[in-house]
Amino acid sequence: MIFKNLRHRWRLRRQLFLLAWRHDVLIERAVTVKYVDSIAVGRHCTLQSGVYLYGSRSGNRVEIGHYVAIGAGGMLLGEGGLKIGDYTHFGPRVVVTTQYGDSASDKLTPDAVRKYTPGCIGRGCWLGAGSIIMPGAVLGDCCTVAPNSVVFGTWGDNVTLAGNPARPRQ
Amino acid sequence: MEERVKQVMAMVFGIDVKDIGANAAPGTIEAWDSMRHMNLVIALEEEFGVRFGEDQIEQLISLPLICLTLRELTAQA
Numbered sequence: 001m002i003f004k005n006l007r008h009r010w011r012l013r014r015q016l017f018l019l020a021w022r023h024d025v026l027i028e029r030a031v032t033v034k035y036v037d038s039i040a041v042g043r044h045c046t047l048q049s050g051v052y053l054y055g056s057r058s059g060n061r062v063e064i065g066h067y068v069a070i071g072a073g074g075m076l077l078g079e080g081g082l083k084i085g086d087y088t089h090f091g092p093r094v095v096v097t098t099q100y101g102d103s104a105s106d107k108l109t110p111d112a113v114r115k116y117t118p119g120c121i122g123r124g125c126w127l128g129a130g131s132i133i134m135p136g137a138v139l140g141d142c143c144t145v146a147p148n149s150v151v152f153g154t155w156g157d158n159v160t161l162a163g164n165p166a167r168p169r170q
Numbered sequence: 171m172e173e174r175v176k177q178v179m180a181m182v183f184g185i186d187v188k189d190i191g192a193n194a195a196p197g198t199i200e201a202w203d204s205m206r207h208m209n210l211v212i213a214l215e216e217e218f219g220v221r222f223g224e225d226q227i228e229q230l231i232s233l234p235l236i237c238l239t240l241r242e243l244t245a246q247a
Binding site for chain 1: 203208209221
């Protein structure tokens with residue numbers, strides 16, 4: 001068991017090294033990266049402490065634009081494919097997920113059915129602390145998401161969203 | 171109204187409009203799961219300019235019920 005864990009940690013360290021080696025990204029402490037080969041990061045990006053960045057094993061891509069900042073404790077689950085535009089800022093503990101469990105399937109099995117839907121966040125968006133971007137959500141450019149909002153659906157440019165489910169605010 | 175609802179459902183579920191029957195429900199459309207249900211709710215609100223209450227969101231579980239709820243909301247507006 002101990003060797004299994006040591007091997008896992010070594011793989012994670014290698015993934016982190018490859019991300020820093022391949023891309024112009026500032027990586028703070030305790031960042032975890034998985035499936036780095038499916039991840040592309042633009043110039044001058046920052047992954048703050050505790051970010052969990054999960055690429056895709058199934059051929060989808062996680063594409064992060066230029067000057068993107070992912071706040072501390074953020075989690076990006078990109079198994080279904082994820083695109084983030086330039087200059088977008090994530091507050092602390094923002095979660096972006098592209099996967100979810102099939103609630104109708106058998107849960108008492110290691111092979112529980114998971115579903116994947118791509119997500120897209122436009123350029124210049126600001127995502128408030130603790131907000132959650134659900135699978136299939138699409139945000140246009142320059143959108144603002146209030147803290148702790150839960151975003152479903154497709155939204156155009158310059159929309160301010162708040163609540164659960166998040167809806168437009170003036 | 172039913173045709174507009176079907177158009178929205180087709181877009182959200184990624185299926186053809188002709189595959190959506192008059193009594194469409196989660197049991198007849200495989201893609202209609204809990205996650206896409208929320209996407210459908212948001213898309214319907216945007217299309218019809220209405221706002222569903224929390225109780226109504228749980229009741230929108232078939233095409234006839236969606237149309238009925240939308241008629242009620244649009245009549246109130």
